[in-house]
Amino acid sequence: MSELIIRRSHTKKYMFTILNQVSGNTFKVSGDEFILDGAIANGVNFPYGCQNGFCGQCKATLIDGEVDYTEDGIPPGITPEEVDDNMVLLCRCKAKSDVSIVVSELDDSANIEVKTMPCKVQKIERLSHDVAKVLLKIPGDESLQYLPGQYIDVIHPDFEPRAFSIANSPANSSLIEIHVRLINDGKFTNFVFNELQENSLLKIEGPKGDFYLRENSDDPIIMVAGGTGFGPVKAMVEHAIDIGITRQIHIYWGARNEDDLYSDLGYKWDKEHDNVNFVPVLSQEDGDSWQGRKGYVHESVLEDFDNLTEYEVYACGPPDMVKAVADTFASKGMFKDSFFADSFEFSSQ
Ligand SMILES: Cc1cc2nc3c(=O)[nH]c(=O)nc-3n(C[C@H](O)[C@H](O)[C@H](O)COP(=O)(O)OP(=O)(O)OC[C@H]3O[C@@H](n4cnc5c(N)ncnc54)[C@H](O)[C@@H]3O)c2cc1C
Ligand code: FES
Structure with missing residues (x-):
């Protein structure tokens, strides 16, 4: 186990500086917040996906300093071997000192603000026995800036936020299309299929994720x-x-x-x-x-x-x-x- 990682040390609520040695970007986080949350709040584009410790997309190498995970321990998105190699999952760990890490940030084109916006269900259309297309209209002149491939969290007061990928190009970004697959016993997807009505109000939060088309390449x-x-x-x-x-x-x-x-x-x-x-x-x-x-x-x-x-x-x-x-x-x-x-x-x- 890395000596750089100290668990459950008793640290007062200090602000710590996070330095990414790749980009030279620095930002401050409190010892109470996840490092990834601090990066997002400071407009630093670290890669991430689920924000839940599962997907492994927020991995970084810890060069200097101390971090800690929550009481739940090491999340499933990182292997014991990776922990031994000083890798950390930024979405689930908190700084316990100033920290230096190495991680490839998203390029400038991904420098997009994550917003929470109201939206109205414009249309629900069944595409197959277990897939529905849902069109979400952002009211007024507002639109959601995103890169094609990114996802949003759909927010309803009765459920935890649920992630769905945006299924239309950003050319009309005031109308968001999602394809929802019905999950057996799934709380939110059953609600979408059985109760959600056109003209209902929801909220969306996004854009999220680093799955998007890289345009600065000629590779097939x-x-x-x-x-x-x-x-x-x-x-x-x-x-x-x-x-x-x-x-x-x-x-x-x-x-x-x-x-x-x-x-x-x-x-x-x-x-x-x-x-x-x-x-x-x-x-x-x-x-x-x-x-x-x-x-x-x-x-x-x-x-x-x-x-x-x-x-x-x-x-x-x-x-x-x-x-x-x-x-x-x-x-x-x-x-x-x-x-x-x-x-x-x-x-x-
Ligand atoms: C980044 C990202 C993008 C996503 N994009 C899409 C998308 O575009 N379209 C889409 O249909 N889904 C997408 N998903 C998956 C979607 O978020 C889940 O299917 C949804 O949250 C299920 O919510 P629920 O409340 O119906 O199920 P829950 O009530 O949360 O789950 C009930 C049970 O069903 C099982 N379950 C739930 N979801 C899945 C799943 N996806 N696969 C297998 N078993 C499951 C689990 O055992 C769970 O305990 C995405 C997920 C992520 C992380
Ligand atoms: S493990 Fe998915 S974003 Fe951290």
Whole structure:
């Protein structure tokens, strides 16, 4: 265990300075707040995803100083080996002294304020037996600035906030589209399917996450979506088309059976844009009626590409799928720096 990490020391409520040695950025946090929360409050763009200790996206290397986790101990998003290597999860640890860390901040294009805004449910449309498209209208002249691929928390007074990826390009950012999959026994998603009415008022908080289209690269792209992971892919592809990106984009969309492919847009993009290639992959379609690809979606990519060194890979959807992509694509040469993911973990609350 790292000597730099001291647990539950009795420190008075001091302000500490956090220094990121990569960017030279510094900010102050109190010993009572999570370091990531301090970074966000100070407009420092550390990467993050779930903010709950699960996804591991807020990992940094501790160079100097002391941090502490809550009484719940080391969160699941970091392994004991990583802890031994002085890695910390910034969303769950608090400073106990001035701290120096090393972490790659998001680039300037991600310098977007996280806002909490009211919104009205403009439309709820069933796209399949277990997916609904919900359009959220931000009133007046307000809009939500975001990067395609990012997500919002949807806030209702009766529930804990729930994360949903934005499924439309930022071109019309006063109208937010989300694709909601119904979860068995899920409190909020059942509410959306059974009780939420058009014209109801909700709040959203965002944009969040570092899963967004990197525009400052010429590398060809592979997008791997599982289920409603198609939502953020849709936002990124629509944006790429809007701004005339000509990089090759291969979209692999995994679902259980044909009914789960809740949108025809992939076929349309493929037909209308030379640089877009759409491959739906079904994992539970055994009959002859489906002539397309079968199996797990990441396996189809591995069959189609011998070498992934020059590709940027974007993966989003169920945690198992995202993990399978991360684990197996690396063996075909995918670089860690060229891999971006949003794992649709569920809330722990
Ligand atoms: C960054 C991010 C982006 C997301 N984007 C989307 C999106 O665009 N579309 C979308 O449909 N979902 C998305 N999710 C997942 C979504 O947030 C959860 O499905 C939702 O919070 C479930 O809320 P609930 O109240 O219905 O379920 P809860 O009442 O919180 O959960 C009930 C039980 O269902 C199970 N469960 C809950 N969620 C899931 C899940 N996702 N997969 C498997 N089992 C689950 C758990 O066992 C849980 O105990 C995203 C998650 C994250 C972290
Ligand atoms: S583990 Fe920290 S943001 Fe997900």
